[in-house]
Amino acid sequence: MTAVLAIGRVTVRGLLPGRRIIGLGLVAIVPALILFLATGSQTDARAAEQAANLATTLLLGISMPVIALILSTSALGDEKDQDTLSFLAVRPIQRVAIAGAKLVAAWFVVFELLGFGALLMGVATGLVANEWGLIIPLLVASAIGALGYVAIFVPFGFVAKRATLIGLIYVFLWELSITSGLTGLAPSSIWKITLTAFFDMAPVDVGEVVTLIGDMAPGVGGAVAKMGILALLSLGVTTALLRYRDIT
Amino acid sequence: MTTPEFAADATIEVTSLSKWFGQKVAVSDISCSFGPGVTGLLGPNGAGKTTLLRVLTGLLRPSEGAITLFGVDPRRSPSVYRRVALVPEEDAVYPFLTGAQLAAYSAQLAGVARPKRAAARAMEAVNLVESAHRPIAGYSKGMRQRAKVAAALVGDPEILILDEPLNGTDPVQRAHLIELFRSYGAAGRTIVISSHVLAEVERVADRVIAVVDGKLAAAGDIGAIRNAMSDIPFRVKVRADNARRLGGALLNEAAVHSVSVENDTVLHVETRDLSTLGHALPRVAKGIDVGFIGFEPEDESLESVFRYLVHRR
DSSP, rough: OOOHHHHHHEEEEEOOHHHHHHHHHHHHHHHHHHHHHHHHHHHHHHHHHHHHHIIIIIIIIIIIIHHHHHHHHHHHHHHHHHHHHHHHSSSSSOOHHHHHHHHHHHHHHHHHHHHHHHHHHHHHHHHHHSOOTTTHHHHHHHHHHHHHHHHHHHHHHHHHHTTTHHHHHHIIIOOOOOOOSSGGGGGHHHHHHHHHHHHHHHOOOGGGGGGGGGOOOOOOHHHHHHHHHHHHHHHHHHHHHHSSOOOO | OSSTTSSSSEEEEEEEEEETTTTTEEEEEEEEESSSEEEEOOOOSSSSHHHHHHHTTSSOOSSSSEETTBOOOOOTTTGGGGGGEEEEESOOOOOSSSSHHHHHHHHTTTTOSSSSHHHHHHHHHHHOTTTSBBOOOOOEEEEHHHHHHHHHHOOOEEEEEETTTTTTTOOOHHHHHHHHHHHHTTOOOOEEEEEEEEHHHHHOEEEEEETTTTTTEEEEEHHHHHHHHHOOOOEEEEEEEEEHHHHHHHHHTTTEEEEEEOOSEEEEEEOOOHHHHHHHHHHHHHHHHOEEEEEEEEEOOOHHHHHHHHHHO
16 A cells, blocks of 8 residues: 555656646636636626536536646656656556556546636636536536546556647547537547536536537436446556556 | 576576567577576677566566566566566656655565665665755766665665666766675675676676677676687778788788788788787788788677677577
């Protein structure tokens, strides 16, 4: 357990060098800033709906996958690129423990940044629309969505050379475009599954963005279960990669 | 086994090991073993030493053959790493950690009971106490090498595998590390040190395994390798104003093995006695009234030595 915690701690430190945290911190808070600028003198109900829209599209649709992509692909990818994976691999630690530590550390860091953005968005909504009930749904949705993206991007960062670039193409092409146009594919999108949890908990009318989830029913439990299964699959895949692939 | 490739009381056993990456064969059918004491893994750059060490430590999977550490395959039983440590050639260090933190992290990963105390001991062993609490990002190459060695020693390994550990170290650090490795070897631990510098290996190792082009070229004690090398005909490029005439005269010299003329002013001479040839050249040239311009060894590099050893096998 000490070793796993140690890997987690060092991973968290490695994922948050100054420049990266500033850049991703900005990505996290931009939706809240836009909300402040965009609402103007609208009614509370209209401003709350706009806040839910911005949270759906900007915070959970763009900030979340971008932050998760950059940090998660670095969790193992940086160790591989900087040759420190050999430091980690020649240790009396089961590969599943290394994989688990990496996944948890990546999720923690992603949620730390994204959660800050979600909290700010919730507070901004309270200030501009007098609606404080979005804070918890946004935090919960961020935690759920972060888990899903981390589950995909941590092993991907280990196997792919241009993981960030390919990941961005995946996010913008698949998550934001294809599964939005073809709502029948929505169940294969981390973003859309996250939205089912957010829409279920949000105390305001989210407007037309509700169509993004297609035929999926809003529900926190289902989203948590799906992301949990994805995380377990990711644990298995990452463990297998560490066990069977060459560490060069 | 009694052949020089195999050590008595082997802790690391390599059986018909090959490793290739796509079309490139990095290690080809090597069988050998390592036991207590210091063994030098000698070979020119690109010979396959690093690949061999990475297979030995389980970082790479053999394409063919097998390796065992204490009788087990490390890729199947990571628990064997409690007794094994690697100092890789590359800078496998976290720049944001201090040297002491790196060693303590290594101790935690190795399951050492008091990681900070063990880290302090290891930093002392490599003479890095004064810089122990500075971030590794600010370390020199030599300091980073010592930090890596400290991180490896912290778990008190029975097998220590070091890939070019003396690269970047200054002469004082080098002498200290060599002494350290020798003391570990003398204490019955298995130390494997790779290097492309024969003199370096000679100072630290009792036994040598030489690798070139991915193949085992020679094995045995330093004396045996030295003897093998003394048989090598050196190739020398000679410049004179009449290369053909000088070449003909040189064939009468006992020190000359063969002569080939490149053009009017350049010839190539093979000799097993470079010193005698050096004395004979101006004398012979003067005797036949040929202007002698100079000569230079063509292949004194370690690589040529290894190639010779490979062809001899």
